[in-house]
Each structure stands twice: as structure tokens, then as C-alpha cells.
Amino acid sequence: MKTKLEAGMWLDLLTRDEVAAVLKGWQAELVRGVTFRTLPLRTDQAGGFWTMPPAAPAAGFVWSLTRIAVAGNAIVGANDAFSVYFDEIAPSQIIGSGFIRQTTWDPGVLVVNGPRQIIVTGAATGVAGTDVFAALSVVELPVQLAWQLI
Numbered sequence: 330m331k332t333k334l335e336a337g338m339w340l341d342l343l344t345r346d347e348v349a350a351v352l353k354g355w356q357a358e359l360v361r362g363v364t365f366r367t368l369p370l371r372t373d374q375a376g377g378f379w380t381m382p383p384a385a386p387a388a389g390f391v392w393s394l395t396r397i398a399v400a401g402n403a404i405v406g407a408n409d410a411f412s413v414y415f416d417e418i419a420p421s422q423i424i425g426s427g428f429i430r431q432t433t434w435d436p437g438v439l440v441v442n443g444p445r446q447i448i449v450t451g452a453a454t455g456v457a458g459t460d461v462f463a464a465l466s467v468v469e470l471p472v473q474l475a476w477q478l479i
Contacts (some may be wrong), residue, residue, distance in 0.1 A: 337340075349448075363470050370382060370384060371463075373460060379451055380418070381449040381450070384465055384470060386441055390471055393441075395434055396431060398410075398430070399461060400433035402459040403455040403456055409455070410426070415447065451461040
């Protein structure tokens with residue numbers, strides 16, 4: 330809807346239907362509430378090391394990361410450990426390291442707000458050139474409901 334201002338300029342405002350459509354979309358997300366998701370990741374091991382592609386919540390959502398598990402022919406029992414980082418592989422961004430096979434957090438302990446992302450990286454002594462798989466278990470909520478993680 331366009332409105333002419335007395336100054337001779339035009340102001341483009343949302344129509345009633347456009348506002349209703351936007352509100353309906355957000356209301357649907359708020360009604361949906363908490364979603365429990367498992368996010369599969371895959372990468373190739375190269376030279377004994379691997380790094381998963383970054384994972385992040387979609388715009389308007391927040392994650393509570395509750396579990397990360399790694400597996401594959403490249404992973405051999407207690408010999409292979411992995412680390413978890415925010416945003417980049419740097420000492421200042423480390424969440425934790427030395428995890429074997431899997432690690433868990435209670436809901437609300439490790440919260441990821443977009444655009445922050447989680448990066449999982451590790452060492453592997455198993456079959457060279459094979460896949461490494463990871464599963465991230467998250468509690469996903471619309472940002473407006475993030476208070477429920479407390």
C-alpha cells in the first residue's frame with residue numbers, strides 16, 4: 330500500500346494481507362515450539378585428520394546441542410578423539426576436546442544462536458580415505474522461545 334506524504338514523497342507500507350501473512354508464519358513457528366532433531370554430517374578422512382562441514386541453526390532459531398557422536402571405518406575405538414569448536418578451529422573458540430566416540434550435554438548448557446556455527450574435527454587411525462560420520466542431536470526452538478532452555 331502506498332501513501333503520498335505531504336512532502337511529495339511516496340511511502341510504501343505493508344498491506345493488511347502482507348502483515349497477516351508474516352504474522353501467520355511466526356505464529357506457526359511459535360505453536361510448533363520445541364523440536365528434537367538429529368543432524369547427520371559426513372566427511373572424508375585425509376591424512377589421519379577430518380573436519381565436518383559447519384552446522385548452524387536456521388535464521389530465527391536457536392539450538393541446544395545435547396549430543397555429538399562420530400563413527401565410520403576411519404574411527405578406531407579409544408585411539409581417535411575429536412574436538413568441538415564455535416565458528417572456527419582456533420584455541421579461543423574451543424568448546425571441548427579429547428572426546429572419544431561421543432559426548433553429551435544437558436539441555437540448555439551448550440546453546441547455539443545463529444549465525445554461530447558448530448565445527449567438529451578430529452583424528453582417525455582407521456582405514457585411510459574412508460568416510461567419517463557424525464550425528465548432532467539438538468533441541469531446536471524459535472528464538473522467541475529460547476527462554477525455555479533455562
